[in-house]
Amino acid sequence: PAENAAIKDGRHPAERTAENIVSFRAEMKRLGYSFDWEREIVTADPGYYRWNQWFFLKMLERGIVYRRQGKANWCTGCNTVIANEQVVDDNRCERCGSPVVEKVIPEWAFRITAFAQDLLDGLDQLGQWPERVTTMQRNWIGKSAGAEVDFAVAGSAERIKVFTTRVDTIYGCTYVVLAPEHPLVEKVTDAAHRAEVKAFVERMRRTDVLERTGEEAPKEGVFTGAFAVNPFDGEKVPVWIANFVLAEYGTGAVMSVPAHDQRDLEFARKYRLPVRVVIQPAAGERLPPGDALPRASTEDGVTESSGPFSGLPSSKARDRMGAFAKEQGFGEATVRWHLRDWGFSRQRYWGTPIPIIYCPDHGPVPVPEKDLPVVLPPQAIITGTGEPPLAKVPEFVNTTCPRCGKPARREVETMDTFVDSSWYHARYLSPKDDQRPFEPAMAKRWLPIDVYVGGPEHAVMHLLYFRFWHRVMHQLGLTFEDEPCTRLVTQGIVNGPDGKKMSKRWGNVVAPGPMVDRLGADTVRLFMLFAAPPEKDIDWSDEQVDGLFRFLARVWRLFHARQDCFAAPAAALPQAAGAFLELRRRTHRTVKRVTEGMEGDMKYNTGIAALMELVNALYALEPATDADRAAVREALSALATLLAPFAPHAAEELWHEVQGEAARDRLLADEPWPSFDPALVAADVVTIAVQVNGKLRGEVQAPVSAGEAEVRALAEAEDRVRAHLAGKTVRKVVFVPKRLVNFVVG
RNA sequence: GGCCCUCUGGCGGAAUGGUAGACGCGCUCGACUCAAAAUCGAGUGGGGCAACCCCCCGUCCCGGUUCGAGUCCGGGGAGGGCCACCA
Numbered sequence: 067p068a069e070n071a072a073i074k075d076g077r078h079p080a081e082r083t084a085e086n087i088v089s090f091r092a093e094m095k096r097l098g099y100s101f102d103w104e105r106e107i108v109t110a111d112p113g114y115y116r117w118n119q120w121f122f123l124k125m126l127e128r129g130i131v132y133r134r135q136g137k138a139n140w141c142t143g144c145n146t147v148i149a150n151e152q153v154v155d156d157n158r159c160e161r162c163g164s165p166v167v168e169k170v171i172p173e174w175a176f177r178i179t180a181f182a183q184d185l186l187d188g189l190d191q192l193g194q195w196p197e198r199v200t201t202m203q204r205n206w207i208g209k210s211a212g213a214e215v216d217f218a219v220a221g222s223a224e225r226i227k228v229f230t231t232r233v234d235t236i237y238g239c240t241y242v243v244l245a246p247e248h249p250l251v252e253k254v255t256d257a258a259h260r261a262e263v264k265a266f267v268e269r270m271r272r273t274d275v276l277e278r279t280g281e282e283a284p285k286e287g288v289f290t291g292a293f294a295v296n297p298f299d300g301e302k303v304p305v306w307i308a309n310f311v312l313a314e315y316g317t318g319a320v321m322s323v324p325a326h327d328q329r330d331l332e333f334a335r336k337y338r339l340p341v342r343v344v345i346q347p348a349a350g351e352r353l354p355p356g357d358a359l360p361r362a363s364t365e366d367g368v369t370e371s372s373g374p375f376s377g378l379p380s381s382k383a384r385d386r387m388g389a390f391a392k393e394q395g396f397g398e399a400t401v402r403w404h405l406r407d408w409g410f411s412r413q414r415y416w417g418t419p420i421p422i423i424y425c426p427d428h429g430p431v432p433v434p435e436k437d438l439p440v441v442l443p444p445q446a447i448i449t450g451t452g453e454p455p456l457a458k459v460p461e462f463v464n465t466t467c468p469r470c471g472k473p474a475r476r477e478v479e480t481m482d483t484f485v486d487s488s489w490y491h492a493r494y495l496s497p498k499d500d501q502r503p504f505e506p507a508m509a510k511r512w513l514p515i516d517v518y519v520g521g522p523e524h525a526v527m528h529l530l531y532f533r534f535w536h537r538v539m540h541q542l543g544l545t546f547e548d549e550p551c552t553r554l555v556t557q558g559i560v561n562g563p564d565g566k567k568m569s570k571r572w573g574n575v576v577a578p579g580p581m582v583d584r585l586g587a588d589t590v591r592l593f594m595l596f597a598a599p600p601e602k603d604i605d606w607s608d609e610q611v612d613g614l615f616r617f618l619a620r621v622w623r624l625f626h627a628r629q630d631c632f633a634a635p636a637a638a639l640p641q642a643a644g645a646f647l648e649l650r651r652r653t654h655r656t657v658k659r660v661t662e663g664m665e666g667d668m669k670y671n672t673g674i675a676a677l678m679e680l681v682n683a684l685y686a687l688e689p690a691t692d693a694d695r696a697a698v699r700e701a702l703s704a705l706a707t708l709l710a711p712f713a714p715h716a717a718e719e720l721w722h723e724v725q726g727e728a729a730r731d732r733l734l735a736d737e738p739w740p741s742f743d744p745a746l747v748a749a750d751v752v753t754i755a756v757q758v759n760g761k762l763r764g765e766v767q768a769p770v771s772a773g774e775a776e777v778r779a780l781a782e783a784e785d786r787v788r789a790h791l792a793g794k795t796v797r798k799v800v801f802v803p804k805r806l807v808n809f810v811v812g
Numbered sequence: 813g814g815c816c817c818u819c820u821g822g823c824g825g826a827a828u829g830g831u832a833g834a835c836g837c838g839c840u841c842g843a844c845u846c847a848a849a850a851u852c853g854a855g856u857g858g859g860g861c862a863a864c865c866c867c868c869c870g871u872c873c874c875g876g877u878u879c880g881a882g883u884c885c886g887g888g889g890a891g892g893g894c895c896a897c898c899a
Binding site for chain 1: 813814815816817818823824825826833835836837838850851852892893894895897898899
């Protein structure tokens with residue numbers, strides 16, 4: 067984004083980034099966020115990104131970083147790689163409107179797939195992550211167990227290797243389909259079909275992948291003239307090419323079983339290919355014959371017409387057939403992953419330079435560790451077209467080979483920003499360390515992260531990279547566990563006044579600044595926390611905000627109206643009676659509610675509601691005796707402290723009011739969070755409801771005096787009910803402490 | 813198409829399986845004021861009733877478990893998210 071903005075308004079990204087940092091920092095400080103600013107880090111700073119480079123070198127040594135041929139969106143007008151988001155309708159460039167094509171370019175990649183099983187297994191430990199996030203990760207990693215089977219091409223030495231998760235249906239295979247890009251396409255096509263196949267492949271090559279494989283795209287294909295031999299029964303089936311088969315998944319070749327796969331069925335109907343049922347439901351009605359099948363039956367069931375494997379449950383058939391294929395040497399059970407390696411080089415300026423030097427004699431040579439950081443040169447010309455910006459900075463590009471000293475060129479591509487965010491959590495441990503990324507001793511003490519709060523949009527990409535990187539750091543001996551964080555909280559999305567997600571992209575961001583000017587930081591904080599629980603999406607609206615301002619004003623007036631209570635003797639506290647004993651109970655319950663809301667589920671909204679209730683209760687009371695005033699003082703004092711996390715500025719002042727001189731410093735230093743007395747928190751009455759034959763017939767209450775076990779009062783009340791019911795048969799009693807006891811009387 | 817989430821007053825939202833709608837917004841009425849703002853007080857799910865006593869109905873719909881369901885289970889609907897011709 068910084069680079070795109072730079073292209074748009076001609077300013078250097080460094081300048082804008084620095085400005086943004088200043089304004090964000092100021093805004094956060096104004097809102098009173100209690101960050102440890104000593105540990106602030108800037109990922110655009112060489113002091114930080116040199117460690118990106120260091121990690122790159124370490125991973126290169128271990129084979130985790132490698133060079134590969136990758137695919138990218140290439141704008142034919144700008145002559146550069148552009149992002150998916152910049153490709154607009156009709157496959158054109160957002161900026162210049164020229165057609166965008168797919169181009170194969172060399173790129174650097176992290177071998178994250180080597181960690182696939184590990185990343186999958188690790189999810190089981192993450193009991194305190196939202197389940198939907200772990201599910202998304204699981205799906206993204208996408209392990210699918212299946213089998214590879216070789217189909218010989220009739221009259222040729224070639225073999226088509228197909229991947230299937232349903233080898234149990236192989237006797238229902240009536241044709242084989244190759245992806246248009248499959249290397250065997252040319253070899254197997256016979257002379258009679260050559261022209262047609264070539265035209266089809268050409269057309270597919272020109273069509274955008276999304277369009278070709280999109281939901282509405284009709285299934286289409288051509289026959290190659292070739293036949294493949296099903297190794298299980300020796301049947302010859304035609305070989306087709308079709309748009310819906312993806313070269314990058316599996317083996318790029320599919321055995322089609324139209325009776326048991328919907329795509330295959332649609333294709334078979336269109337091209338009049340046979341449909342053969344080989345799996346019958348384990349229970350219920352038998353399937354009609356293939357020609358009459360209304361839709362593909364994709365459930366597991368029992369095999370039939372499957373040679374020696376007939377009559378087996380699907381799962382058993384898969385096991386036996388996989389084993390048989392292996393034994394006979396024409397296949398085996400395999401595992402496929404949806405997860406791809408992470409291509410991380412970008413043809414961009416504003417990123418971490420990749421520490422590689424290209425030598426005419428030695429090829430790509432890593433920059434020696436002692437020469438780090440490779441500093442991003444400030445004098446770049448960023449146009450968003452043509453070569454990567456760094457290629458146009460000769461002072462940067464021209465260097466010498468670290469191995470032979472001959473003239474050589476630096477890598478001009480930079481790293482994905484996801485690299486920066488993959489390990490920043492660890493950098494906070496020792497943000498100024500210039501000997502290593504961070505101190506392992508600190509990692510031992512602080513990691514893993516206790517609570518990580520972030521947006522749900524990070525559920526797959528960032529959080530997967532983050533988990534991957536943490537494992538790498540573990541391998542490097544820098545950290546001591548695989549998982550970077552124990553508990554994850556995904557906060558809700560804030561929608562702007564127009565209903566769209568609030569973001570810079572839509573220009574609908576409501577800056578807190580003006581609201582803070584008008585109503586103060588405390589009101590704004592309370593407003594945001596009171597709106598909804600943190601994980602819930604909210605539609606921004608100013609309507610509630612006045613209520614929170616009013617609440618603070620109400621608290622303020624309350625403290626001034628009750629100044630006479632500030633000096634009340636604490637010794638009088640236990641004598642509180644009547645309404646003021648009630649007040650004490652309410653105070654202690656409030657402490658409990660707010661405390662538990664803070665510690666547990668981050669239920670700040672109900673915590674604030676509890677404080678409002680306490681304030682409302684205080685307004686209704688007029689203290690007359692010392693005991694009364696002591697109870698009020700206790701409430702005010704708790705109120706001031708409990709308010710601190712929500713409205714720190716107000717809390718500071720209020721605490722000073724109640725506790726006198728120097729209290730402010732104490733609050734800021736180590737004034738303990740108020741504790742509550744369980745006896746006062748307990749119910750003051752217990753209620754027993756008497757229900758006779760399903761009808762509520764009345765209820766009995768028993769008072770609980772302070773300190774008395776609730777259960778005892780409950781038991782007394784129960785006795786009274788039993789006495790009342792004497793002579794009747796009690797059929798069933800459900801005893802529920804705390805709430806109600808219902809009797810069913812027959 | 814797959815996976816997942818959500819559904820409670822006019823609105824944001826409360827409710828360890830136990831009096832649904834806490835708290836706040838909005839609205840109505842009243843007090844204060846020449847008047848307004850601010851503030852304070854009362855009311856505010858729907859229906860019945862002379863009655864703010866009381867009665868009935870109410871947490872998207874249908875069914876189940878339970879003495880008791882907004883909450884648990886099964887099925888359906890609507891809205892949203894992520895992935896998507898993954899073989």
